[in-house]
Each structure stands twice: as C-alpha cells, then as structure tokens.
Amino acid sequence: MYKALSGFYYVKAENNSCFQCKARGKLKKEKIKPFVGDKVEISTISTTEGVIEEVLPRKNLFHRPTVSNIDQLVIMIASEQPKPDFLLVDTLLALAESHQVESLICVTKVDLNNDIVDFVKSRFSNSKYPVLGISNKSLVGIENLRKYLSGKISCLSGQSGVGKSSLINTINKDVNFKVGDISRKIKRGKHTTTHSSLVEIFDNSFIVDTPGFSNISLEQIDIQDLPRLFNEFELYSCKFSTCSHTEENNCGVIEAVKTGDIHLQRYNNYLMLRKKIKQIKERY
Ligand SMILES: Nc1nc2c(ncn2[C@@H]2O[C@H](COP(=O)(O)OP(=O)(O)OP(=O)(O)O)[C@@H](O)[C@H]2O)c(=O)[nH]1
Numbered sequence: 001m002y003k004a005l006s007g008f009y010y011v012k013a014e015n016n017s018c019f020q021c022k023a024r025g026k027l028k029k030e031k032i033k034p035f036v037g038d039k040v041e042i043s044t045i046s047t048t049e050g051v052i053e054e055v056l057p058r059k060n061l062f063h064r065p066t067v068s069n070i071d072q073l074v075i076m077i078a079s080e081q082p083k084p085d086f087l088l089v090d091t092l093l094a095l096a097e098s099h100q101v102e103s104l105i106c107v108t109k110v111d112l113n114n115d116i117v118d119f120v121k122s123r124f125s126n127s128k129y130p131v132l133g134i135s136n137k138s139l140v141g142i143e144n145l146r147k148y149l150s151g152k153i154s155c156l157s158g159q160s161g162v163g164k165s166s167l168i169n170t171i172n173k174d175v176n177f178k179v180g181d182i183s184r185k186i187k188r189g190k191h192t193t194t195h196s197s198l199v200e201i202f203d204n205s206f207i208v209d210t211p212g213f214s215n216i217s218l219e220q221i222d223i224q225d226l227p228r229l230f231n232e233f234e235l236y237s238c239k240f241s242t243c244s245h246t247e248e249n250n251c252g253v254i255e256a257v258k259t260g261d262i263h264l265q266r267y268n269n270y271l272m273l274r275k276k277i278k279q280i281k282e283r284y
C-alpha cells in the first residue's frame with residue numbers, strides 16, 4: 001500500500017495496476033489499520049477499486065510518521081548549507097538499528113565541498129554503514145546511489161535543505177517535486193502521517209516521501225538497548241556484558257575512544273543520547 005488518504009488506501013498490485021481501496025469492516029473491528037508500506041491482500045471490485053482483506057505481517061513499523069516494511073534509511077547530510085548535524089545522524093542511525101533497518105549515509109552537495117566525504121568515511125570507518133557522496137548538480141554518485149536504492153523501500157531522512165526533494169527529482173524526472181515548494185512543505189508538515197506516501201522511483205524501488213524522520217522522538221529507544229545501537233561498539237569487549245561504556249573499568253569501548261578507533265564525536269553523541277533518553281523517561 002503506497003498511499004493512505006481520507007479513508008482510502010492506494011494499493012499497487014503485482015501486475016502494476018493500482019487500486020483505490022477501503023478496508024474490510026472486520027479489520028476495523030480487530031483494530032487493524034493498514035499503514036503505508038504494508039503488504040496487503042485485496043479483493044477487487046472493478047479494474048480500479050478494491051477492498052483490503054488482510055494486512056500481512058510487517059518486517060518493521062516506524063511511528064510518527066507511521067510507515068512499515070522499510071528496507072533502508074538513507075541519512076542525508078549536506079557538505080554545506082545546512083551545516084551537518086551529526087547528533088541527528090547518530091540518532092537516526094540508532095533509531096534504524098532499533099528497528100533492524102539498514103542505513104546508508106549519503107553526503108549531498110559534494111559539488112560545493114568534497115572534503116567532507118573523507119571526514120564522514122573516517123568517522124564511520126569501523127561501523128558497517130556505506131558512505132556515498134552525491135550531487136544533484138554535477139550528478140556525481142547518482143548512478144552508484146541508484147544501485148543501493150534498487151529493489152528496496154528506502155526512507156530519505158535528514159535536515160531540511162539537505163536536498164531530499166532534489167534527489168527524488170534527479171532520480172525520477174516524472175515525479176517532479178518542486179524544490180523548496182512551500183505548499184508541499186505545509187502539506188507535509190501538518191499531515192505527516194496521512195500524507196506520507198511511497199514514490200516508485202524505478203521498477204520496484206520506492207522512496208518514502210515524508211519529512212518526519214528529521215524530528216524523531218527518542219521515546220522509541222530504550223536506554224538499555226542504546227549500546228548495541230552504536231554498532232561498532234560491539235567490536236570491543238568489556239568486563240561486564242551489561243557495560244554502559246560510561247564509567248566502568250576495563251571498558252573496551254572507552255579504550256577504543258582513547259586510541260581513536262571509535263571517533264570521539266560519535267562517542268560523545270552516544271553520551272548525549274543517553275542523557276536525552278534518561279530525561280525523557282524521567283518526565284513520564
Ligand atoms: N549545490 C547544490 N545544491 C543543491 C544540491 N541538491 C539540492 N541543492 C539545493 O539545496 C536547496 C534545498 O534542496 P531541497 O531538495 O528542497 O531540500 P530538502 O531536503 O527536500 O528540504 P525540505 O523539503 O525542507 O526537507 C535547494 O536550493 C537546492 O537547489 C546539490 O547537489 N548541490
């Protein structure tokens with residue numbers, strides 16, 4: 001299901017035809033709500049209309065915006081304008097890990113400054129995340145990125161202005177989002193959940209068009225889980241299996257920060273996220 005709007009669900013069938021559907025009453029009774037990204041079973045009423053009979057089991061489900069079955073989160077940072085916010089990057093990476101979703105780090109606007117790509121690569125040198133540099137102006141890296149998007153449902157995330165709309169336009173000329181389009185921003189801002197939709201950028205390759213992942217809520221992350229959500233920390237062993245990597249003796253992570261194996265900024269963001277999550281939990 002690629003779009004939900006005003007009680008209608010829009011479903012793309014295997015043969016590529018699209019159906020406007022209502023949900024079967026029994027789903028409502030069972031409080032099952034179809035979300036964008038869901039794989040569903042429908043019965044058809046006509047060549048364009050149908051009824052959702054069943055929502056198939058989900059691989060994952062993100063909230064605010066609500067979207068399911070994401071294969072990968074594309075975390076975008078601009079080389080310049082806006083200045084990269086690495087706390088946001090590390091938060092998004094942790095959120096993706098907590099949902100067992102793969103992440104891809106994409107440095108945009110490399111036509112303005114290419115040096116930052118090497119910095120980002122070194123920052124993540126011992127984590128598993130691919131780092132790609134792209135430009136919507138010079139088209140550097142776009143073909144490479146297409147390979148990563150192929151056959152997947154990807155969600156673009158990152159600060160406002162990093163070039164998300166521009167990228168969708170670059171990849172799919174048919175979509176034509178207006179870059180910096182105010183009406184689109186208002187629409188997206190007010191009704192994020194109802195208006196998030198999947199855009200098919202090429203065969204069976206979708207992008208979730210929603211701005212929501214720039215203002216994510218940390219409520220979704222449990223503090224005990226945080227160490228494993230910084231995946232390179234797992235490479236180091238600590239005296240205690242439940243080590244929080246903050247003040248314990250014989251902590252492999254703290255050692256790796258000292259030797260520079262773990263980037264200090266990334267470790268500091270880990271501490272910052274711990275603090276923020278604690279504050280949120282204390283509020284409730
Ligand atoms: N130099 C350069 N500018 C770019 C590139 N990609 C986008 N821009 C510019 O960056 C600005 C913001 O681009 P958008 O695509 O609207 O950014 P966005 O991430 O969709 O922003 P929101 O819709 O606010 O989330 C525009 O002025 C684009 O022209 C690029 O690769 N190089």
Ligand SMILES: [Zn+2]
Nearest residue numbers: 238243245251
């Ligand atoms: Zn430790």
